[in-house]
Amino acid sequence: MADQRVPVRPYRRRVVDDFLDDFQPESPAITIAGPKGVGKTATALRRAASVMSFDLPADRARLDADPTLLTALDYPVLVDEWQRKPESWDYVRRAVDAGAPAGAYLLTCSATAPRGVTVHSGAGRFIDVRMRPLSFFERDVEFPTVSMSALLRGSSEIGGETDVGLAEYVEEMTASGFPDIRRLSPRVRRRRLEAYVDNIVQREFAEHGYPVRRPATLRAWLRAYAAATSTTTSYNDILDAATAGENDKPSRTTTTVYRDVLAQLWQLDPVEAWLPSRNHLDRLTQAPKHHLADPALAAVLLGLDAEQLMRGTASAADLRDGAVLGHLFEHLVTLSVLVYAEAAEAQVRHLRTKGGDHEVDLIVERRDGRVLALEVKLKATPAEKDFRHLRWLKEQLGDDLVDAAVVTTGQHAYRRNQDGIAVVPLALLGP
Structure with a gap:
C-alpha cells in the first residue's frame, strides 16, 4: 500500500x-x-x-x-x-x-x-x-549584500548587484509573505487570500467577542484602509471612503472597535510617527502610517493582481496620495524593515512635519536614540530630488543620524560621493 x-x-x-x-x-x-x-x-x-x-x-x-x-x-x-x-x-x-x-x-x-x-x-x-509574514530576505529571492544591522552600527560598506527588477517586486507584493499561501499558483493564492479576509470578517471577530452585524461595512472599511496603505490618511477619511453614499454610517465607536480588534488579531501593522527623544525637531505630525499585516492582503482587498499592477491599470484613485504600485512597494519594504528591526532590537517610525514640508518614510531608531533614515522610491535610479529630505534630516540631527539610504528597485547598491547617502535595492537589503 x-x-x-x-x-x-x-x-x-x-x-x-x-x-x-x-x-x-x-x-x-x-x-x-x-x-x-x-x-x-x-x-x-x-x-x-x-x-x-x-x-x-x-x-x-x-x-x-x-x-x-x-x-x-x-x-x-x-x-x-x-x-x-x-x-x-x-x-x-x-x-x-x-x-x-x-x-x-x-x-x-x-x-x-x-x-x-x-x-x-x-x-x-x-x-x-x-513574528510577521516573510520579509523579502526570507523569501529567498536574492542573497542580500547590505545588512541593516550593520547600517545601524555605522558600517560604511555598501555594494552588490542584483537582477531582481520591477516584475519580481510586483510578484512579491501580491504573492504574500504567508509561507503556505505563497507556494500556490496565482489563481489559488488569490482565492486563499480572499478566504483569509473572509475568515477575519465572518469568524474571528465573533470568536474574539465582537460579532459583526454588518459584514459588508467591515469589509468596506478594510478596503478603505487598504487604499490608505503607506499614507497618514485620517481614520475619519477612511470611514468616509468606506461608506461613501450611505446615509446610515456606522458610529465612530463601531469603527474604533474594527480598528482595535484588527490590531488585537495582529492584522494591522501601522508605523507610528517618530517623536525624537532629543529636542532636534519640532512641528512633527503624530499620525500613524497605515499598513495591514501583509501587502498582498491590501492588494486582494483592492481587487488587484500582479498582471494589473504591471499593466498600470491600477487606478491612482485607489489611493489618495499617489499611485497604488508605489504604496504597495513601500508596504513591502516596510514589512521587511520591521522584521529586520525586530532582530536588531530597534524601533521603526516615520517622520512628517506639519504641512508636509519634509517627510522620511522610515526612521529606524536604536536603543540609544540614534537613527537610520530610509526613503523608499519605486524607481531603479533615484533622482537628485529624492535625496533632499535625507540631506535635510542630516543637517538637523548631525551625529545622531547614524546613516541614511534610499531603497529602490534598481540593480546596484552603492554610496554617493557627494553626500554619503546609500542607495540600496530592496533585494540586497537584509537583516
Missing part, C-alpha cells in the same frame, strides 16, 4: 530564529505573537520537546482534566495558541515563578485574549517577540 502521509516541507530559517537562539537558553518563557499563517507554530515546533495545541479540543479537554499538565510535560513545552485556553497563561506564569528552567516554555498566539478574559501580567517573566 502506498504511503499516504503528507510530506513534510523543509523548514526555511526565519530572522526570528536568531532572536530565539539568543534568548531561549536564558529565558524560562517566550511568547511569539503574530497573525495567523505567518509560521509561528512551525518555528516553535523545531524548538519544543512537548506540544499542547489549544486549537485542538482534545488538548483543551486534557488541561481541564489536569491543570498541572503543563508542568509535567518534557521541556521545552510549546503552548500553541494559548489565547484559546487563557488560563494556560497563568499556569505558565506560576510555573516560572516556581522556578521553571530557562527555555522551558514557548507560547504562540494569533490574537490577544478574548474580550472579558483577564490574564495576569507576564512582566518580568515573559519575553515577547513579534
